[in-house]
Amino acid sequence: MSTLHLNNFSDSASQAIAASRKTVAALHAELPRNDLVAWTAGNVSQKVEFPGAEEPVAGVFVIKPSGVSYDELTAANMVVCTLDGTKIDDDTSIGLSPSSDTAAHAYVYRNMPAVGGVVHTHSPYATSWAARGEPIPCVLTMMADEFGGDIPIGPFALIGDDSIGRGIVETLQDSRSRAVLMDRHGPFTIGTDAKDAVKAAVLCEEVARTVHLARAYGEPERIAQHQIDALYARYQNVYGQKDNT
Numbered sequence: 001m002s003t004l005h006l007n008n009f010s011d012s013a014s015q016a017i018a019a020s021r022k023t024v025a026a027l028h029a030e031l032p033r034n035d036l037v038a039w040t041a042g043n044v045s046q047k048v049e050f051p052g053a054e055e056p057v058a059g060v061f062v063i064k065p066s067g068v069s070y071d072e073l074t075a076a077n078m079v080v081c082t083l084d085g086t087k088i089d090d091d092t093s094i095g096l097s098p099s100s101d102t103a104a105h106a107y108v109y110r111n112m113p114a115v116g117g118v119v120h121t122h123s124p125y126a127t128s129w130a131a132r133g134e135p136i137p138c139v140l141t142m143m144a145d146e147f148g149g150d151i152p153i154g155p156f157a158l159i160g161d162d163s164i165g166r167g168i169v170e171t172l173q174d175s176r177s178r179a180v181l182m183d184r185h186g187p188f189t190i191g192t193d194a195k196d197a198v199k200a201a202v203l204c205e206e207v208a209r210t211v212h213l214a215r216a217y218g219e220p221e222r223i224a225q226h227q228i229d230a231l232y233a234r235y236q237n238v239y240g241q242k243d244n245t
């Protein structure tokens with residue numbers, strides 16, 4: 001059991017953690033809604049950083065409790081962990097263990113500082129590519145836009161320690177992709193926050209399904225790399241509403 005309690009944090013930090021618990025609880029509903037999980041599988045997490053020196057740790061993350069059904073998830077039973085994956089004591093998630101993927105999430109946060117959200121699903125089409133150990137080729141403009149190229153395969157790793165996290169970082173740290181298909185396991189996605197990572201998870205499954213269906217009628221042609229680069233640059237820098245202030 002951790003010797004650290006949420007009561008040890010300042011009011012502002014406590015408010016930020018509470019807001020993230022609410023956000024992460026709500027975002028979990030998007031996984032079954034988009035057919036990305038079955039039963040209690042899958043998880044969403046979000047990092048909360050504290051730049052000042054007054055907090056007991058520099059950052060924490062909020063994640064789903066292990067084995068709890070999606071319709072029972074609330075802000076109160078979201079688990080808060082340090083960035084080394086240790087659960088922080090509190091008065092609402094007593095007796096709840098964090099997700100079995102907690103060590104993987106923690107490793108990603110420690111080694112990819114720009115990542116603020118991590119999602120793991122077992123969505124059927126993306127997982128079928130992972131089962132074959134096959135990356136999804138960039139044959140769709142949506143893939144070029146969102147992932148900047150192919151969705152890669154990560155190494156095979158067992159659950160229980162940070163091996164999966166190591167594989168995620170190894171695969172994505174020099175990649176534009178925000179999704180990785182862990183070999184014979186399933187997809188993990190990253191983002192600037194949890195919502196961004198959930199979006200990547202939804203789109204990963206969408207392109208996995210579309211490319212799978214396209215291959216039933218022939219082998220789709222990969223988009224040329226210079227066109228992928230142009231599409232990615234446009235989507236990341238021009239598409240949508242930009243803050244011009």
